[in-house]
Amino acid sequence: GSWTIQDWTRQDRKQTPTNSAEMSKVVGNDTKALKKGDPEPPLAPGKARIYSMRFCPWAERAVLYAAAKGIEVEVVNINLVNKPEWYYNKHPQGKVPAFEKDGKIVIESGIIPEYLDGLYPESAILPTDPYLRAQQRILLDQVAPITTAFYGLFAIYREKLEGEARDAKIKTVEDAVDGIEKLLKEDYFGGSSAGFVDWLIFPFFERLALLSSPLSLPSLFPSSRWPALSSWFGRISAHPAAAAAVQPADAHLGFIKSFVVGGAPDYDSGL
Amino acid sequence: LKKNPLGKVPTFEKDGEIVYDSAVVLEYLDGIYPDSAILPTDPYLRAQSRMLIERTAPLASSFFGLFIIHSEKIEGAEREAKIKAVEEAIDSIEKLITEPFFGGNSAGFVDYLILPFFERVAHISPLLSIPSPFPSSDRWPGLSSWFGRCCALPAAVAAMQPAAYHQGFIKTFVIGKSADCDFGI
Secondary structure (H helix, E strand, O other), X not given: OOOXXXXXXXXXXXXXXXOHHHHOOEEOOOOOOEOOOOOOOOOOOOOEEEEEOOOOHHHHHHHHHHHHHOOOEEEEEEOOOOOOHXXXXXXXXXXXXXXXXXXXXXXXXXXXXXXXXXXXXXXXXXXXOXXXXXXXXXXXXXXXXXXXXXXXXXXXXXXOOOHHHHHHHHHHHHHHHHHHHXXXXXXXXXXXXXXXXXXXXXXXXXXXXXXXXXXXXXXXXXXXXXXXXXXXXXXXXXXXXXXXXXXXXXXHHHHHHXXXXXOOOOOOOOO | OOOOOOOOOOEEXXXXXXXXXXHHHHHHHHXXXXXXXXXXXXXXXXXXXXXXXXXXXXXXXXOHHHHHHHHHOOOHHHHHHHHHHHHHXXXXXXXXXXXXXXXXXXXXXXXXXXXXXXXXXXXHHHHHOOOOOOOOOOOOHHHHHHHHHHHOOHHHHHHOOOHHHHHHHHHHOOOOOOOOOOOXX
């Protein structure tokens, strides 16, 4: 069959999650981005917070992981071109994501998940078995090409690339997806349920799916060219944790359009 | 290549289970030999170790530029750029050094993961006649004394090749061609 962008919008997804109570434990994902001059919101002891930006794939990893764990966490969105001065106390370069609880701050989307599993071991997603844990880390490394390749799609959009330049960027994406298709042996990269690799890679496939039609890519994602990944994408998109983090297609496309033209992106697109 | 599809080292094998990539191997070793664990078990201290490794990444990515200069006899602006990248990476890590080790009172995860890169910079610098090579107590006092302490560790003595062998290897190493991996044996 064929899939359309509409199949993956939040509208449809709202009807499918079986445990919407878990969605509400992540609060604040749809709040306006704080900017220079905005005061730092106080954070009570024992409360957890993720500093994010609604359309950043790296920050989305942290929101997804927290949602998948079912932990209570507040999301504070940051305006990345006009950052609040206090945000540099959270991340030395003012990037997202950052995680804060009880005065301890952890940065890097590849480090926050393990930290969350350490703080909340009862909902651990990374395996405790050393070999299985190592396998997940190795697998993340093997799927990493999509995290760099997808920026080529932004470049096509921004620079209105044509011909060979455009084809080269598309080939980089397709080669990455081809490689990852071969690695998916079960329902999820984590096995029978969504795991570490699934959550850390999902934001990039989400964006590939979002941009496939608008950019008229020769092979859309999802499609029968990549049967395992396409089934996986449907499965994981319907997961309640995805609903907690993913933005509706029109808001997301609105952000990307504002992002590629340069100047100040619309971090509050859709709000 | 059956052990590691990327054909790279290090690769660790025990009881038929194979793990590769240096940081992953270290965590795996701690997992199967927990009595001698080096990574902290406290989640925050563990995360701090990992964040510190991220901040040293510029050296891991730039050090090979020195090998390229030597192997391909690079001159001029390109040579200067590669050397500058390494020096700036070391400058940034100098700001992070804690005494006596990154791991605190004893060498830890970060110390063992980054030592090999400093070791190689130290070996190749004289071969390239770099003006202020590492170690240099003028430019990098913290890291230079850290390096001396690390080289005296039993683990370092066990793992490091004698300087003459290492420099011999580097001299035979030409990118894309075979090198004398058995130099000194």
